Amino acid sequence: MSRIIVLGSGAWGTAIALSLHRRGGHQITFWAHSPEAAQEIADAGENTLFLPGFPIPKEISITGNCAAVADADIVVSVVPSEFLRSTMARLRPHMHAGQIVVSATKGIENRSYLRMTQVIAACLAEAGLTLPIGAFSGPSFALEVAQGQPTAVTVAFDDPEIAARIQADFSSETLRLYTSTDVIGVELGGALKNVIAIAAGMAAGAGLGYNSAAALITRGIAEITRLAVACGGRRETLAGLSGVGDLVLTCTGSLSRNRTVGQELGRGRQLPEILAGLGGKVAEGVLTTRAALGLARREGIEMPITEQMELILDEGKDPREAIKDLMLRPGRDEH
Numbered sequence: 179m180s181r182i183i184v185l186g187s188g189a190w191g192t193a194i195a196l197s198l199h200r201r202g203g204h205q206i207t208f209w210a211h212s213p214e215a216a217q218e219i220a221d222a223g224e225n226t227l228f229l230p231g232f233p234i235p236k237e238i239s240i241t242g243n244c245a246a247v248a249d250a251d252i253v254v255s256v257v258p259s260e261f262l263r264s265t266m267a268r269l270r271p272h273m274h275a276g277q278i279v280v281s282a283t284k285g286i287e288n289r290s291y292l293r294m295t296q297v298i299a300a301c302l303a304e305a306g307l308t309l310p311i312g313a314f315s316g317p318s319f320a321l322e323v324a325q326g327q328p329t330a331v332t333v334a335f336d337d338p339e340i341a342a343r344i345q346a347d348f349s350s351e352t353l354r355l356y357t358s359t360d361v362i363g364v365e366l367g368g369a370l371k372n373v374i375a376i377a378a379g380m381a382a383g384a385g386l387g388y389n390s391a392a393a394l395i396t397r398g399i400a401e402i403t404r405l406a407v408a409c410g411g412r413r414e415t416l417a418g419l420s421g422v423g424d425l426v427l428t429c430t431g432s433l434s435r436n437r438t439v440g441q442e443l444g445r446g447r448q449l450p451e452i453l454a455g456l457g458g459k460v461a462e463g464v465l466t467t468r469a470a471l472g473l474a475r476r477e478g479i480e481m482p483i484t485e486q487m488e489l490i491l492d493e494g495k496d497p498r499e500a501i502k503d504l505m506l507r508p509g510r511d512e513h
Contacts, residue, residue, distance in 0.1 A: 179203055179204055179205060180203075180204050180205070180251045180252050180347050181204070181205045181207070181249055181250050181251045181252070182198055182204050182205070182206055182207070182250060182251065182252045182253075182254060182347070183206075183207040183208075183209055183246060183247055183249070183250035183252070183253055183254065184198070184206070184207070184208050184209065184254045184256060185209045185247070185253065185254065185255045185256060185257055185265065185269070186209070186210075186211075186255065186256035186257040186258070186283075187208065187209070187210035187211065187215055187216070187219060187225060187228065188228045188229075188256065188258070188320075188459070188460065189225070189228040189229040189320035189321070189324075189459070190256050190282065190318075190320045191208070191254075191256035191282075192208070192225045192228060192229040192232070192234070192320070192324065193229065193318075193320035193321070193323040193324040194254060194256060194282060194323070195208045195234070195238055196232060196234070196238075196323075196324050197323050197324075197326075197348075197350065197352065197353050198348065199235055199237060199238055200326060200350060200352065201348070201349075201350035201353070204347065205239075206237070206238045206239070207238070207239045207240075207241060207246055207249070207250065208234070208238050208239065208240045208241070209241055209242065209243075209246060209247070210240070210241070210242045211242065211257075211261070211265065212242045213241075213242035213243065214242065215242060216240050216241050216242035216243075217242070219234065219240050220240045227457075227458065228458075228459065229320060229321070229324060232324045244268050244269050244271075244272055245272050246272075247269050247272045247273055248272040248273070248274065250277060251276075251277065251278065252277070252278045252279075252280060252344070252347065253273070253277055253278070253279045253280070254279075254280045254282055254314070255279060255280070255281045255282065255283060255294070255298060256282045256283060257283060258283065258285070258460045258462070259283055259284075259285025259286070259287060259294060259297075259462060259465060259466070260285075260288075260465060262283060262285075262287070262294060262297050262298070263287065263297055263300075263301060266297070266298055266301035266302070267301055267304075270301055270302055270304070270305045270307065271305065273302065273305075273307060273309070274307070275307070275309070277309055278309065278310050278312075278340060278343070278344070279295075279298055279309050279310065279311040279312070280311075280312055280313075280314050280333065280344060281294045281295050281298060281311060281312065281313050281314065281365075282313075282314040282315070283462075284315060284365075284368040284369050284371075284372060284462055284466075285369050285372075285462045285465065285466050285469075286366075286369050286370075286466050286469035286470055286473060287469060288465060288468060288469045288472075289469075289472075291469055291472050291473040291476060293313075293361075293362070293365040293366065293369070294313070294365060294369075295311045295312065295313055295361055295365060298311050299311055310335060310336070310337060310340050311335075312333060312334055312335035312336075312340065312341060312344065312361060313332075313333070313334045313361050313364045313365045313368070313420075314331060314332075314333050314344075314348075315331060315332060315334075315364050315365065315367065315368030315419075315420040315424065316329075316330060316331030316332050316368075316419040316420050316423055316424055317329070317330070317331070317419060317423040317424045317426070317427035317428075318331050318424075318427075319427070319431060319433040319434070321433055322433070323352075323353065326352045327352065328352055328353075328354070329352065329353050329354070330353075330354040330355075330356065330419055330423075331353070331354075331355055331356070331419060331420070332355070332356045332357070332358050332364050332415075332418060332419045332420045333345055333348070333355050333356070333357055333358070333364075334357070334358040334359060334360055334361045334363075334364040334365075334420075335357075335359065335361065336359060336361060337359075338357060338359055341357040341358065341359065342357055345357050356418075356419060358415060358418075358420075360411055360412045360415040362406065362409055362410045362411040363406050363411030363412050363415030363416060363420070363421070364411075364415060364420040366402065366405065366406040366409060366411055367402060367406060367411075367415065367416050367420040367421035367424060367425075368420050368424055369462070369466050369470070370401075370402040370405065370406070370466065370470055370484075371398070371402065371421075371424050371425040371428050371429075372428060372436045372461070372462050372463030372466050373398075373436075373463045373466055373467045373470055373483070373484050373487055374394060374395065374398030374399075374402070374425060374428075374429060374483060375425070375428035375429045375434055375436035375437045375440065375463055376436050376437070376439055376440035376443070376461075376463045376464070376467070376487055376491075377394050377398065377440060377483050377486070377487055378391055378394050378395060378398075378429035378430070378437060378440060379429075379434070379436065379437035379438060379439065379440025379441040379442075379443075379444065380440035380441065380443045380444040380490070380497045380500075381394055381440075381444060381497075381501065382437075382440070382441055382444060383440060383441035383442060383443060383444020383445040383497075384444035384445075384497055384498055384501070385444075386501070390501070391429065391430070394429070394483065395425060395426060395429050395430075397482075397483060398425060398429070398483055399416060399421060399422055399425055401479075401480070401481040401482070401483060401484065402416060402421065402425070403416040403421070404479050404480070404481070405470070405473065405474050405477065405479045405481060406421075408477040408478075408479050409473070409477060435456060435459055435460070435461040436461050436462065436463040436464075438461075439452050439453070439456075439461045439463070439464065442455075443490060443497055444497050448494075449464070449491060449494075464491060467484060467487045467488050467491055468488060468491075468492065470484055471484050471485060471488050482504060482507060483504065486500040486501075486503060486504055487500075
């Protein structure tokens with residue numbers, strides 16, 4: 179039996195906690211950012227704000243106490259990217275050698291351009307602590323994981339033995355894990371696909387057809403792969419679950435918040451209004467677009483779809499003009 183704490187009380191964190199409980203054999207703690215938020219979930223018996231309709235079993239301990247992380251063997255971080263650094267600063271006094279950290283957040287930190295495992299490592303290093311930190315990513319809508327629908331994801335650690343342990347501890351009849359040692363590729367695939375999902379939603383909202391969607395998805399994986407490889411990831415990783423798999427899901431699935439944001443942009447709505455309508459839920463692709471482009475510029479990588487998305491999100495460019503500019507780019511060889 180492992181003692182596992184899930185950090186972050188959004189829909190994805192809730193779904194992971196429910197999946198681990200359904201598997202059985204572990205002691206599960208579900209951590210919210212404040213005692214008040216934890217008490218609200220405990221009183222309701224479910225996460226009414228982010229994942230209503232799924233009772234949280236009494237066997238799952240719900241807490242807002244930072245000290246609870248000290249009791250865990252495995253720490254699963256599902257904290258939104260913009261709050262990850264500050265959250266880890268609160269938790270690190272209670273963390274210790276022997277723990278394993280699994281990052282299930284899909285994003286890139288603004289300004290530093292660090293991946294989520296790098297942010298966690300940097301925060302822990304400030305306390306002189308070095309822990310194994312891996313990435314958990316793949317095509318996985320929280321709602322369907324909570325429902326127990328069959329889902330496959332990838333877990334990546336530098337050490338294959340640790341990846342195999344997480345695979346054994348998390349796998350069940352409804353959640354299948356594949357292992358990898360390509361932490362960079364798994365993380366960047368999961369983060370960058372959100373940018374392309376906004377673009378795909380935007381095309382749908384503007385009334386464009388399947389041809390356009392297929393082109394955006396295909397050229398999207400091309401630019402994601404270019405950047406991931408430049409950063410040290412492996413090309414074959416981006417052809418797997420955490421690359422093409424997650425991209426296709428997020429670009430085409432109606433449950434995707436990033437695709438929804440894009441759809442509303444394509445219909446002519448303004449970004450602040452769209453984000454306000456998410457009810458506190460996070461569309462990571464909005465923040466990731468800026469960070470991804472900063473990382474791409476640092477690495478000297480061309481990302482034309484991401485560039486147009488930045489102009490739309492930051493400067494209010496008309497989505498139809500952005501699509502036109504993409505179509506009129508100078509011709510080039512596909513590979």
